[in-house]
Structures are given as structure tokens and as C-alpha cells.
Amino acid sequence: PQPTPVPTPDPTKAPVTTSSPTEQTTSFPALVCPKDLTEIVTLDPSTVFNYAIVLTETGDNGIMCGRLQVQNHKGWVGFAISPNGFMIGSDAIIGEPSTKSVLKYDLNGKGANLVNVMDSAKQTLEGTSIIEDKGATIMTFTKRLVEPGEIAISPNGKNIFLYASGDDTTIGYHSRR
Numbered sequence: 199p200q201p202t203p204v205p206t207p208d209p210t211k212a213p214v215t216t217s218s219p220t221e222q223t224t225s226f227p228a229l230v231c232p233k234d235l236t237e238i239v240t241l242d243p244s245t246v247f248n249y250a251i252v253l254t255e256t257g258d259n260g261i262m263c264g265r266l267q268v269q270n271h272k273g274w275v276g277f278a279i280s281p282n283g284f285m286i287g288s289d290a291i292i293g294e295p296s297t298k299s300v301l302k303y304d305l306n307g308k309g310a311n312l313v314n315v316m317d318s319a320k321q322t323l324e325g326t327s328i329i330e331d332k333g334a335t336i337m338t339f340t341k342r343l344v345e346p347g348e349i350a351i352s353p354n355g356k357n358i359f360l361y362a363s364g365d366d367t368t369i370g371y372h373s374r375r
Contacts, residue, residue, distance in 0.1 A: 228254070228255070229252050229254065229260065229261050230252065231250060231252065231261070231263035231325060231340055232250050232252070232263070235248035235249050235250045235263055235264070235265055236248075236250065237249045237250060237251075241361055244268060244269040244270055244271065245266070245267070245268045245269070245361060245363070246266075246267050247264065247265070247266050247267075247277070247359075247361065248264070248265045248267070249262055249263060249264045249265070250262075250263045251263075251343070251351075251353045253353055257353075259342060259343055259344050260342075260343045260353055261340050261341065261342055261343065262340070262341050262343060262351055263325070263338075263339075263340050264277065264291075264338065264339050264340075264341070265336065265337070265338045266293075266336070266337045266338075266361060267334055267335070267336045267337075268334060268335045268336075268363045269333065269334045270333055270334070271333075271334060271335045271363055271365070272295070272330055272333075272335060272365070273295070273335065273363060273364045273365045274292060274293060274294045274295070274335075274363065274364045275292070275293050275328070275335050275337050275361070275362070275363045275364075276290050276291065276292040276293070276303075276360075276361060276362045276363070277290065277291045277292075277337070277339075277359065277360070277361050278290040278291070278305060278359065278360040278361070278362075279348075279349040279351060279357065279358070279359060279360075280349070280358040280359070280360050281349055281358070282358065283358050283360075285305050285308065285360060285362075286305060286306065286307055286308065287305065287306075288305045288349070288360060289302065289303070289304065289305070289316075289348050289349045290302065290303040290304075290305050290313075290360075291303075291323065291337075291339050291341065292313075293326075293328030293335075293337035293339075294328065295328050295329065295330050295335060298328060299328070300323060300326035300327065300328050300337055300338075300339055301315055301316070301321060301323070302315070302316040302320055302321055302322075302323060302348075303315055303316060304316055320345070320347065320348065322341075322342060322345060323339045323340065323341055324339075324340040325338060325339060325340040326338060326339045326340075335363065
């Protein structure tokens, strides 16, 4: 009997998203998010950010594996890398449970029309998920530390991160930040 051919995966397709906190292999060369994200930052009484930084063997780049969890919340959540501590000019990762999307955005201003989805070529996040579970909204993502045209995340230096969550299904004004 002839063996049945097995299709070769298309390397250009986006990885399958997952909402389980299991170890994930990424398309970033030889980098894997750990099963447990042991670095924890409590942002406010109901918001926690868990993360891990994984570097390449040469240390020239790496990934940030992140999970933003907001208790007693239903709505969108966002995490941003800022050059100066302000929203405007920052690069954001925003999860919308209503559309089950986690995408990168340019924060060009405070109006909803100035929060723009980055071009498809910059949508390089992996291992993304956004769920509402037991009264909490939980967003997970894996992001490269250094990407062309984006604010770099330093594995050893100072970084300014922002977060926000909105009580609506549409990205807009947010009292939590």
C-alpha cells in the first residue's frame, strides 16, 4: 500500500490562536513562551499583567509573552509600549472580545478615529487570544521585542508600558488606565 501524502504546512499562514496557558512554539527562530508567565505586575486592584521575556541565543532580539487580565470587566483591553508615558505616539496591542481579535494599533491621538490598526505587514503577534471568563477579560499575546518602525522593548533597560480597558465592545473612551 502507498502511504497517504501529508500536506506540508504553509509557513506564511498565521499560527493558530489559543487561549490555554500552555507552552507555545513561535515562528520566531527557536523561541518558546514558557508555560507559566512568572513575572507579575499588579497595575491596579483588578488588573494584572503576567509576562516573560525570551531572548535569542545571540541576544540580538527576542519575544515578550504577555497576559493582561482585568477582573470584573467585560469589554476591550489594551497594552501599549510608550516612548514617553503618554498614549499619543505609543504602539498598542488591543483585544476586542466581541470580534475575538488581538491586533496592533498606532495611537495617533485620543479620538477613536486616531486609534488606527497597523498595516497587515506589522500584524506579527502570535499566540493571541481574548476571552471573557468568570467575570474577567483576559488577553494573551507574543510580540517581538524589536520590530521595524515600532517602539522597541528593551530586555534589560527602561521600558514604559501603558494599559487601558473600556467598558464597551468598541474601542473608545476608557476610565481605567
